[in-house]
Amino acid sequence: MVFGQLGGKKVVCLQGRFHPYEHSMDLALCTLPVRVMHQLGVKVMIVSNAAGGINTVLRHGDLMLIKDHIFLPGLAGFSPLVGCNDPRFGARFVSVHDAYDKQLRQLAIDVGRRNNMTLYEGVYVMSGGPQYESPAEVSLFKTVGADALGMSTCHEVTVARQCGIKVLGFSLITNIANLDADQSVEVSHEEVLDIAKQAGERASRFVSDIIQELTI
Numbered sequence: 001m002v003f004g005q006l007g008g009k010k011v012v013c014l015q016g017r018f019h020p021y022e023h024s025m026d027l028a029l030c031t032l033p034v035r036v037m038h039q040l041g042v043k044v045m046i047v048s049n050a051a052g053g054i055n056t057v058l059r060h061g062d063l064m065l066i067k068d069h070i071f072l073p074g075l076a077g078f079s080p081l082v083g084c085n086d087p088r089f090g091a092r093f094v095s096v097h098d099a100y101d102k103q104l105r106q107l108a109i110d111v112g113r114r115n116n117m118t119l120y121e122g123v124y125v126m127s128g129g130p131q132y133e134s135p136a137e138v139s140l141f142k143t144v145g146a147d148a149l150g151m152s153t154c155h156e157v158t159v160a161r162q163c164g165i166k167v168l169g170f171s172l173i174t175n176i177a178n179l180d181a182d183q184s185v186e187v188s189h190e191e192v193l194d195i196a197k198q199a200g201e202r203a204s205r206f207v208s209d210i211i212q213e214l215t216i
């Protein structure tokens, strides 16, 4: 965790995250930093990820605001909320009808527009990873309404919402997910890192501008 000030606001940044595939799908462990941030008094969490684009409008390097998510591991019982519930972090049963705050999304859209940024809005699906998806799996996700897919974020957002932290999320499209097994292209982590690196500065500026205008 890095503590500091940005745009006149107190901020805490995580220099990385714990992915469920790195920790035997122990999602409670992977979301510990979010609970710590809650205990520190954090009210807004801005979360980002690298993702494969499913929606055909998305291109390498695009930013997609997350409007909603499909938490696939969570649906299968791999939720950070299973097990004993500690009431310091919120209720046993949590509604995620407003996982990604509408007001914060509007703020991001306004900031993006002022900076002439093309910003898409869509649904992020989290798979367990660490393998990238087969074309048939990508087709499945497309059919159920996903626009981009990755291996993180949903468990963190679920815990943040349980704690009452408002969330803004965006995906950086690092690769185009394959839909056709006959014309598929290999996805590589190097490509993901490369595109993420290229977009880093633009994405950081965008987040700083949003933080500057936060009124919460």
Ligand SMILES: O=P(O)(O)O[C@@H]1C[C@H](O)[C@@H](CO)O1
Residues within 6 Å of the ligand: 017, 019, 048, 049, 050, 051, 129, 150, 151, 152, 153, 188, 189, 192
């Ligand atoms: O932490 P994120 O979700 O940005 O990282 C994605 C998912 C995998 O960890 C990795 C795959 O290339 O990028």
Ligand SMILES: Nc1nc2[nH]cnc2c(=O)[nH]1
Residues within 6 Å of the ligand: 050, 051, 052, 053, 127, 129, 131, 132, 133, 149, 150, 151, 174, 175, 176, 177, 187, 192
């Ligand atoms: N699951 C998944 N995660 C990603 N992270 C970056 N690209 C991808 C992708 O295509 N699939």
